[in-house]
Amino acid sequence: MLKKKITVKNKLGLHARAAVKFVNLASRFGSSVKIEKDGAEIDGKSILGILTLAAVQGSQITLKVAGNDEEKALKALVTLITNKFQEKE
Amino acid sequence: MDYFRLRGIGVSPGIAIGEVLLTEGVIFTDRKERIAPPQVEGELRRLKKAIERTRGQLTRIKEQIKEKMGEEYSFIFEAHLLILEGKSLHSDFERIIKGENCRAEWALSRAYDKYKKLFESLSDEYFRERKSDITDVLARIYRNLESVDQKKEDEGKEKILVSHELLPSEAAVKLSKGNVLAIAIDMGGQTSHTAILARSLNVPAVVGLHNISQKVKNGDTLIVDGTDGEIIVNPPLAIRKEFFSKKKKYDDYRKELRKTAKLSSLTLDEVRFIPLANIELPEEVDLALSLGAEGIGLFRSEFIYLQSTSLPTEKDHFSIYSRIAKEAYPHPVYIRTVDLGGEKNLPQLKIEKEPNPALGLRAIRFSLRDKDLFKVQLKAILRASLLKNVRILIPMITEIEEVLEVKLLFQEVKEELKTKRIKFDENIPLGVMIEVPAAAAITDLLIKEVDYISIGTNDLIQYYLAVDRSNEFVSYLYKPLHPSVLRLVKFIIETAQREGKEITVCGEMAADPLSAIVLLGFGLKKFSMNPIFIPRIKKALRSVEYKTVKRVVQKAMTLRTAQEIEEYVIEKILAKHPKAFLMGQVI
Numbered sequence: 001m002l003k004k005k006i007t008v009k010n011k012l013g014l015h016a017r018a019a020v021k022f023v024n025l026a027s028r029f030g031s032s033v034k035i036e037k038d039g040a041e042i043d044g045k046s047i048l049g050i051l052t053l054a055a056v057q058g059s060q061i062t063l064k065v066a067g068n069d070e071e072k073a074l075k076a077l078v079t080l081i082t083n084k085f086q087e088k089e
Numbered sequence: 090m091d092y093f094r095l096r097g098i099g100v101s102p103g104i105a106i107g108e109v110l111l112t113e114g115v116i117f118t119d120r121k122e123r124i125a126p127p128q129v130e131g132e133l134r135r136l137k138k139a140i141e142r143t144r145g146q147l148t149r150i151k152e153q154i155k156e157k158m159g160e161e162y163s164f165i166f167e168a169h170l171l172i173l174e175g176k177s178l179h180s181d182f183e184r185i186i187k188g189e190n191c192r193a194e195w196a197l198s199r200a201y202d203k204y205k206k207l208f209e210s211l212s213d214e215y216f217r218e219r220k221s222d223i224t225d226v227l228a229r230i231y232r233n234l235e236s237v238d239q240k241k242e243d244e245g246k247e248k249i250l251v252s253h254e255l256l257p258s259e260a261a262v263k264l265s266k267g268n269v270l271a272i273a274i275d276m277g278g279q280t281s282h283t284a285i286l287a288r289s290l291n292v293p294a295v296v297g298l299h300n301i302s303q304k305v306k307n308g309d310t311l312i313v314d315g316t317d318g319e320i321i322v323n324p325p326l327a328i329r330k331e332f333f334s335k336k337k338k339y340d341d342y343r344k345e346l347r348k349t350a351k352l353s354s355l356t357l358d359e360v361r362f363i364p365l366a367n368i369e370l371p372e373e374v375d376l377a378l379s380l381g382a383e384g385i386g387l388f389r390s391e392f393i394y395l396q397s398t399s400l401p402t403e404k405d406h407f408s409i410y411s412r413i414a415k416e417a418y419p420h421p422v423y424i425r426t427v428d429l430g431g432e433k434n435l436p437q438l439k440i441e442k443e444p445n446p447a448l449g450l451r452a453i454r455f456s457l458r459d460k461d462l463f464k465v466q467l468k469a470i471l472r473a474s475l476l477k478n479v480r481i482l483i484p485m486i487t488e489i490e491e492v493l494e495v496k497l498l499f500q501e502v503k504e505e506l507k508t509k510r511i512k513f514d515e516n517i518p519l520g521v522m523i524e525v526p527a528a529a530a531i532t533d534l535l536i537k538e539v540d541y542i543s544i545g546t547n548d549l550i551q552y553y554l555a556v557d558r559s560n561e562f563v564s565y566l567y568k569p570l571h572p573s574v575l576r577l578v579k580f581i582i583e584t585a586q587r588e589g590k591e592i593t594v595c596g597e598m599a600a601d602p603l604s605a606i607v608l609l610g611f612g613l614k615k616f617s618m619n620p621i622f623i624p625r626i627k628k629a630l631r632s633v634e635y636k637t638v639k640r641v642v643q644k645a646m647t648l649r650t651a652q653e654i655e656e657y658v659i660e661k662i663l664a665k666h667p668k669a670f671l672m673g674q675v676i
Contacts, residue, residue, distance in 0.1 A: 016168050023171050047171040052207050054216035
C-alpha cells in the first residue's frame with residue numbers, strides 16, 4: 001500500500017465538481033483508494049464519502065492506495081490535486 | 090381531499106389552477122413495514138430495478154441539459170450519477186433490508202436520515218448544502234420504487250410544481266420544458282434565482298410557504314395566486330369559480346397592459362419620456378421589450394457570480410453581456426458593475442463578516458479592493474460594446490477619488506485590449522449610481538467626471554432617512570415623498586440637466602405612478618424599473634400633461650410633509666387629468 005500526505009490547494013477545496021473529477025479518475029484504477037482526514041477515513045471512489053470529509057482549501061489529507069496499479073493511481077490522483085483540479089481560479 | 094389555504098410570498102404575478110406535481114419532497118416514510126424473510130430477495134430486486142430506472146433518467150436528463158443549457162448545468166447530474174453508483178450507499182440499503190426484514194422504502198428513509206445527520210454536522214456551509222444532492226438522488230429512487238409510469242407523467246402533462254426547495258439548475262430544467270403552470274415552494278424569497286426565472290418566464294410563483302411540500306400530495310388540485318401570494322389546496326367549486334373570474338380579470342388586465350406597451354411614450358402635451366427595464370437575467374430582455382421597455386436601464390450583474398461556486402471568468406461575463414447587448418439592440422443597455430458584499434456575500438469572495446454590512450465593504454468599494462476581479466468585468470463589458478449600445482454603471486460611489494480610480498483602471502483595461510487588438514466602443518459612456526447621500530450632495534462636482542448618472546432611490550432613501558425599511562419598527566419612516574428626499578432628488582436631476590448630462594432614476598420610485606409623476610415634474614425623462622411595472626407607468630405618464638405636472642410639483646415642494654405632498658399632487662393632477670391614476674387592478 002502507498003501513502004501520501006497532501007494539502008488541498010484549490011480555492012474551493014474538494015467541492016462537488018472536484019469530487020466528481022476525483023472519483024472518475026480513481027475509478028479508472030483497480031487499486032482501492034482511501035482518503036484520510038483528521039482521523040476519518042473514507043472510500044475515495046465514493047462521492048458522498050468525499051463530500052462528507054468537507055475538505056476545504058488548506059486541508060491536509062492522506063491518500064492510501066493499494067493494488068496492482070497503485071503507483072500509477074497515486075501519481076495520477078496526486079497530480080490532479082496539485083494541479084488544483086484544473087480549475088480556473 | 091381536504092380544502093385549505095396557505096400564505097406565502099408572491100414572487101411572480103398571475104394565477105393558475107392545476108394538479109400538483111411534487112418534486113423531491115420529504116416523502117420518506119417514517120413507518121417500518123416488515124416483510125417475511127423469503128421476500129427479502131424480491132425486495133432487493135425491486136430496489137435494484139428502481140436504481141436502474143433512476144440511472145436511466147439521470148443519464149437522459151444529463152444529456153438533455155448538456156445540449157440545451159451547456160455543461161455548467163449538466164455537471165450536477167453527473168454528481169448525482171456518482172452518488173447513485175456509490176458502493177457504500179448500496180451496502181447500506183442491503184444491510185438494512187436484510188438485517189431488519191423490511192421494505193426498501195424504509196432502507197431509503199434510514200439512509201436519508203444517516204446522510205442528513207452527517208451533512209448537517211459539517212461546519213462548512215458549502216459542504217453542508219450538499220445534503221440536497223443526496224436527498225435528490227434518494228427521492229428519485231424512492232419515487233421509482235412506486236410506479237413505472239411516473240416518468241411519462243413527469244414530462245407530458247401541465248402541472249403545478251410543488252417542492253421543498255428548487256435548486257437553480259433544477260429550476261432551469263423544469264421551467265424550460267414549458268409545461269409548468271405555476272410554482273409553489275417551501276423555501277425562498279423575492280430574489281431567489283427561481284423567483285427571478287419564474288417572473289421572466291411568466292410562470293406564477295409563490296415561495297416561502299414553509300411546508301406545502303409536506304401538506305399536499307401528487308394529484309391534489311391547487312390554485313396558485315402569485316399576485317397575492319396565496320395557495321388554495323383542493324378548492325371547492327364556489328372558490329374555483331371565484332378564482333376563474335379572478336384569473337380572467339388578471340388576464341384581461343395583462344392584455345390591456347400589453348396594448349399600452351405598444352403605444353408611444355409621450356405625455357398629453359407630447360413630451361417624450363423613456364421607460365427602461367431593471368433586469369437580473371439575460372432571459373428577461375425579451376419580456377422587458379414586449380412590455381414596452383426602450384432599453385435595459387439596469388442590468389444587475391450579480392447573477393453571474395451566483396451561477397457557480399467558482400469565480401466567473403472573462404468569458405462567462407462576456408457571453409452574458411454580448412447576449413443582452415445583441416437582444417436589446419438598438420436599445421441601450423446599462424451594465425452595472427457588481428454590487429456584491431454587504432448582504433449579498435458569497436463564500437468565494439472571501440469577505441469577512443461585518444457588523445454593519447449596509448455601511449461596509451460592498452459594490453465599488455469591494456471592486457476597488459479586488460481590482461483583478463473588477464478588471465475582468467470591465468474587460469468583458471468593453472468587449473461586449475461593439476454594437477455601441479452598452480454603457481457602464483458604477484454602484485455606490487461615495488467620493489470623487491473613487492471615480493478617478495475607476496477611470497484610471499478603465500483606461501488601463503482599454504489600453505490592454507488595444508495592445509491585444511481587440512475591438513470595442515471607444516466612446517462607451519461611463520456613469521455612476523447616486524445612492525450615497527454624500528455623493529448626492531456633490532452631484533455638481535461628480536457630474537463633471539462622468540457621462541451620465543443614475544439615481545438608485547431605494548438605497549438613497551434608506552441612507553438619507555437613516556431607515557432600514559425591512560425593520561418593522563421603523564419602516565413607517567421610509568417615505569419616498571419626504572420633502573427632504575424630494576429636495577435631494579430634485580437637486581440631482583436639475584444639476585445633471587444643467588450640465589447637459591443624461592439622468593435616469595432606477596429605484597422603486599420610478600415604478601410607482603405617483604412618485605413617477607413627481608419625478609416627471611422635476612424634469613426626469615428616463616424611468617428604469619422592474620419590467621412588469623412599465624405598462625402602468627407608461628399609462629400614468631401618457632395620461633398627464635408635462636406642463637401641468639411641472640406646475641403642480643413646483644407648488645408641492647413648498648409643503649411640509651410627505652402626506653401633504655401626496656394629497657396635494659393627487660388632488661391637483663386628478664382635477665386636471667381624471668384618468669391619471671386609473672390603473673385598474675395593480676399587479
